[in-house]
Amino acid sequence: MRSSTLRWIILLATFLIALIVGVQLFWLHIVYSYEQKTFNTNVVKSIRGLYEDMDIADTPSNHLQDLVEDPSPDYFLFRVKGKGFSNDSLVHYLKHELNDFDVLTDAHVGFYDARQGKYMAEQYIPAAAARYDPTQKVLAVYKRPHDYVVLYFPHRNKYVLAQMNFWFISTGILFIVLIGLAVILFYFYRQKFLAEVQKDFVNNFTHEFKTPLAVMKISAEVLLQEKIVNQPDKLFKYAHIIQHQTEHLQSQVERLLHIASTDRRELPIEKVKVPVREIIEQAVAKVQPLVEDKEALVEIQDPSMPGYELLADRVHLELAVVNLLENALKYSTKPHVIISAGRENGHLFISVKDNGIGIEKKYQKNLFKKFYRVPTGDVHNVKGFGLGLNFVKRIIEAHHGSIKVNSLPGIGTEFKMLFPL
Structure with missing residues (x-):
């Protein structure tokens, strides 16, 4: 199995994992909504049980929806007649009804007087295992033309989430x-x-x-x-x-x-002022046997090059140019190599351009990886280990520079080394 096939398998597995995570999060949302609805239903059932335990309704209506409302998620209001019952008795029965229907979180109870437009009394119903301070809560007032009792559950969300452990x-x-x-x-x-x-x-x-x-x-x-x-x-x-x-x-x-x-340590760089043209000429001289063997044409361009100097390691810089020249000569049938130098965006560049077979765009990002060679099937007509460009990049990075590649299949390739001035 090649890495390309494995890559598709991993992408498919990633998609499936993301799908599973999405479904699970959606399911959690469904469960959370269900628990919220269950809480509301149990509170309404508790209030209905309270109406059955005590004669507190201010109307003979048998429709519970006419007596109970929830103006906000944490508040429930239910209508009561102004007199005829004890606040303590109501809280006592309400506490039992809430426990019977498994509403096991603390609540604040307020008794609203429509004539006064405010709560005339407030009480606190603690949960069995809760330790809350009721004095820190202030009940919101909802103006209504009738008396009502308010139930406020300050820790409703915590309770619902606890049910989803x-x-x-x-x-x-x-x-x-x-x-x-x-x-x-x-x-x-x-x-x-x-x-x-x-x-x-x-x-x-x-x-x-x-x-x-x-x-x-x-x-x-x-x-x-x-x-x-x-x-x-x-x-x-x-x-x-x-x-x-x-x-x-x-x-x-x-x-x-x-x-x-040099795999696990920095290259031993010793920087001195180096004439760029001298480095290029020495590199060309070292590949001269290959030039003659391939009957190649090597041109050194730019008449202003003699004035260019670079603070660099002579040996390593020359080796980098030699590697690029060897590639330019090896990957061309009738090599025509152009070497140039110049200034670009505050950098000094050395360019090696050939008329070789070129490199497809999809392979260019891997050119500088160790042991990497552009796939050629079972044909091995060009020798090498895939180490040259990796070593060139390391030399350039040791000089705090960079390297660019511009290539078109069938036309040629240009490698441009850029060094800070």
């Missing part, structure tokens, strides 16, 4: 499980990606060393022939081939070791 606990467990699943999926994807990177590196490593070793083996077999001593030109030719392949393998091994040695 099971749902909260189950939701919390579900969220923990989903988070754990998400972490496992992410870790699995990361391990899968690293495994693919390692596999690609092994493939690149194999193809990088297989051809030189095969050439050296054939050359050694030729040199072991007895008649080779009588053919000095042939002897020199195959000895030179072995030397060239040995140097190539040695340089690749040294590059790997250098990358490994």
Whole structure:
């Protein structure tokens, strides 16, 4: 399973997790609404029981909705006749009715006199396990043309939420499980990606060393022939081939070791004033054998370049330019490389532009990752480990600079290194 397929699986799993979370939150909202309605129903039932226990109604109406109203979520008003009952008796029966219908939260009771337009008395009904201070509550006054008793539940929401403890606990467990699943999926994807990177590196490593070793083996077999001593030109030719392949393998091994040695620490940068044109010319000189082999054209542009100087590490900066030149030459059939330098937005830039195969947009963001190479199927006609651009980026970042890439498939690629002046 490739990482692209796994990525789609993870996206689908993420969508399903989000869907489950959404459904669970919606279900919690439904349960919360149900508990609120249940609370209202139980309070109304308690008031109806109070009417049955005591003769307090000011009208013979049998419709409870005509006697009870709830002007706000925490308040309930029910009509009573002005005289003929004791406040203490009403509170006593009301407390029992509330307990019978499982309204187990504290409440304030107020007795409203329509003629006075205010509460004539107030009492507090504590909950069984509550410890609240009733003196901190002030009852809202609702102007009505009749006497009524008000019930105010200051901790209604806390009580309703407490009734949902099971749902909260189950939701919390579900969220923990989903988070754990998400972490496992992410870790699995990361391990899968690293495994693919390692596999690609092994493939690149194999193809990088297989051809030189095969050439050296054939050359050694030729040199072991007895008649080779009588053919000095042939002897020199195959000895030179072995030397060239040995140097190539040695340089690749040294590059790997250098990358490994600098993997966990900063690059040893020693900055001095460096003429930019001199760095470019030395880099071109180092890739001259490759230039001749590819019959390439390398141009150094910008006549004002001799005046450019940069505070940088000469060795590492030159190595960065060499890496970009090698890529420009390797990925072009008839290479035409243009190197230029200049100033841009307060930075000094060095540009390496080629007419190679180009890089698709979707691959450009991964170019500077270690061991990454643009996919080419089973074709390995270009050698390398996918370390060069990663090392170039590290060199530039050590100089507090940046690198940009602009590429069009079939037209060419430009790498632009920018350094602060």
